[in-house]
Amino acid sequence: MHMVRKVFSGMFDIQYEEMNLVYDVAHNVAKLEEHVVDGRQMKLCVHRKGATRAFGPGCADLPGEYAPWGQPVIIPGSMGTSSYLLHGTKEAMVKTFGSTCHGSGRIMSRTKAKKALSGREVRESLAAEGIIIRAPHDGAIADEAPEVYKPSDEVVRIVDSAGISRMVARFVPLGVIKG
Structure with a gap:
């Protein structure tokens, strides 16, 4: 976080x-948590890989400021697609041990993207959409191009309709910093 602050x-x-940190999200973590399994309260080690907590309103593990609404959930988009703020639900506690996705997921590996896409063309395509990108060189851009990810709009629609996270706000990219 320190280096990001220095760049900004x-x-x-x-x-x-x-500059203050607003919210931090871990998406590869194992935590000891209490959950109901087959009608019994149990202490479990919940491993979230590519996932994040989505604890519902009133959950004892939430800090007081989040208790009325549930755990903040950030589902980032790609360099060219929307990112979302959601909140966890009581339904997520039952269906997914209070978990939801963190991101929309890749449809193309980094290696394949670097071979198939031109960083310069990705930069130009983003610029045509009004999105500024800063990267040390064009070679650092292709592996994170918008087309290498599932559409974030669709992913958020699915988790919202499944009831495991509820959408609060949608953010559109204006600028991207790629290290």
């Missing part, structure tokens, strides 16, 4: 020490 400090008129 160089781009905007603010000192990096003045």
Whole structure:
């Protein structure tokens, strides 16, 4: 996080020490948690790989400020697609041990993307959509191109309709920083 703040400090008129973290999401984690299994409360080690917590409103493990609404859930889009803020649900506690996806998922490996796509063309395509990208070189861009991911709009529609996370806000990309 420190390096991100330093980069932003160089781009905007603010000192990096003045920038605060709003929310942090782990998407590869194992935690000891209490869940109901076959009608019995049990202590489980829940491993989330490519997933994140989606605890529902009132869950004892939530900090007080999140308790009324449920766990904040961030589902990022690609460099060219929307990202979303959602919240966890009581239904997620029953269906998925309080879990939901973190991201839309790849449909193309990094290696295949680097061979199939041109970083320069991805940069130009994003620019045509009004999205600015900053990267050390064009070779660092292709493996994260919008077309290598499932559509985030569809993924969010599915988790919302399944009841495991509820959509709060949709964000469209204006700029991308790729390290």
